[in-house]
Amino acid sequence: MIEAPAIASITGPVPRRLSGGGGFLAKLSLILTYCTFAVLLNSVGTVILQVIRTFGVDESGAAILEAFKDLPIAIASFAVASFLPRLGYKRAMILGLAFVALACIGMPVFHAFWAAKLLFAVVGVSFALIKTSTYACIGLLTRNAREHASLTNIIEGMFMVGVLGGYWVFAAFVDPTGHLTYGWLNVYWLLSACCLVNIAIVLVSPFGALVVDPKGGMLSDLKLMPQLLVRTPILIFFVASFLYVFIEQGIGSWLPTFNSKVLHLPMAMSVQAASVYAAGLAIGRLTAGGLMRRMNWLSILMICIVLMAILIVVAMPLAVGIRPDPNVTWFTAPIACFIIPVIGLFLAPIYPTINSVVLSSLPKSQHASAAGLMIAFAAVGGTTGSLITGHLFAAVGGATAFRLALAPIAVLGLCLFALNRQLKRAAKNNNPGGIQ
Numbered sequence: 001m002i003e004a005p006a007i008a009s010i011t012g013p014v015p016r017r018l019s020g021g022g023g024f025l026a027k028l029s030l031i032l033t034y035c036t037f038a039v040l041l042n043s044v045g046t047v048i049l050q051v052i053r054t055f056g057v058d059e060s061g062a063a064i065l066e067a068f069k070d071l072p073i074a075i076a077s078f079a080v081a082s083f084l085p086r087l088g089y090k091r092a093m094i095l096g097l098a099f100v101a102l103a104c105i106g107m108p109v110f111h112a113f114w115a116a117k118l119l120f121a122v123v124g125v126s127f128a129l130i131k132t133s134t135y136a137c138i139g140l141l142t143r144n145a146r147e148h149a150s151l152t153n154i155i156e157g158m159f160m161v162g163v164l165g166g167y168w169v170f171a172a173f174v175d176p177t178g179h180l181t182y183g184w185l186n187v188y189w190l191l192s193a194c195c196l197v198n199i200a201i202v203l204v205s206p207f208g209a210l211v212v213d214p215k216g217g218m219l220s221d222l223k224l225m226p227q228l229l230v231r232t233p234i235l236i237f238f239v240a241s242f243l244y245v246f247i248e249q250g251i252g253s254w255l256p257t258f259n260s261k262v263l264h265l266p267m268a269m270s271v272q273a274a275s276v277y278a279a280g281l282a283i284g285r286l287t288a289g290g291l292m293r294r295m296n297w298l299s300i301l302m303i304c305i306v307l308m309a310i311l312i313v314v315a316m317p318l319a320v321g322i323r324p325d326p327n328v329t330w331f332t333a334p335i336a337c338f339i340i341p342v343i344g345l346f347l348a349p350i351y352p353t354i355n356s357v358v359l360s361s362l363p364k365s366q367h368a369s370a371a372g373l374m375i376a377f378a379a380v381g382g383t384t385g386s387l388i389t390g391h392l393f394a395a396v397g398g399a400t401a402f403r404l405a406l407a408p409i410a411v412l413g414l415c416l417f418a419l420n421r422q423l424k425r426a427a428k429n430n431n432p433g434g435i436q
Helices: 023-041 044-054 064-087 089-110 113-141 145-171 183-203 218-229 232-261 267-291 297-318 336-347 350-359 364-396 398-403 406-429
Strands: none
Touching: 023 089, 023 113, 023 145, 023 183, 044 064, 044 113, 064 089, 064 113, 064 364, 089 113, 089 183, 113 145, 113 350, 113 364, 145 183, 145 267, 145 350, 232 267, 232 336, 232 350, 232 364, 232 398, 232 406, 267 297, 267 336, 267 350, 297 336, 297 350, 297 398, 297 406, 350 364, 350 406, 364 398
């Protein structure tokens, strides 16, 4: 494993590493907070359905909830990164959780659509705080690049576990009789309580202090992000990050429709089969969390790239020409519906690993700025991937649209090679100033 050298030392706040005690509690607080936001962020589809039924909102009006979630994430990611080290990662996490707790309480109290829009806007801004703080804190909780990659994969894996659990949490509060009641809003009392529990854990978690350079000002912090963007390895990283989320959201967002329109599965079965994709993302990241301590990151990710391509090449011909069967069961379903979700298993480790490789290559004082840029690029990539896949789905059919995912997968593989080459060059030159 090539240890990643520091990329360009830039004046800024210098963090003091977390001391030995309390590391487990700090990691636990990051994981639990991430899981709570996983439930909230991925509840948009469920909430859209419920506000249409209970608040009398039409489909086009309810669809705006997605924008209320995604746009604040992208915008806030740029804004928070510049001042987050001065605010302190612990304070940022507490503030984010507190805002979301209040917004959750507003849902059952006000019984209004505007409360739902406010909730997702607050969740989006707070998630920018939480995710940027989490990625910055990982550097304070790990000793080397392998540990960094391992913990990053575990935390992102638990995020996917939270996504899966969220479906069950919300389902438990929905009236099974289908009556138009506000009972589903009671789920937000539970989620608010989860936020308060997380605040308590964060309060007692010793993340360590941040020593701020007294010569640095807010202006110098704001200049840091453009300085990062002009560096070759950072640019490669952002392209790779964009492509990953492009692929993940393109497949994930349209897999239920693919199962229904192309494989002709019943509606409920289409959603259930798509949930296997999310399960694969969770399992893949948690498994990679252990593998990253023992294997070279590039070897693992290139194996994943090749296996994803093989699965697409094998599955797409099997998805063509399938006739509707009203009596289809899990035992008689097309084999393609079992192969395609497995793509998530091999796609899973790529995003947290490339994030970790770059962040562990940067001075810890720059982690917040890099994470802010990372989150923004990922948000744009996810939206772009879903939109383009949708247009392709309508223009050339679902099977061809998914087959065309081979192109960004191939480019992503090239980006991984290029990123590794930059790290090797810096290691060979023993360049303390970082990669140019």
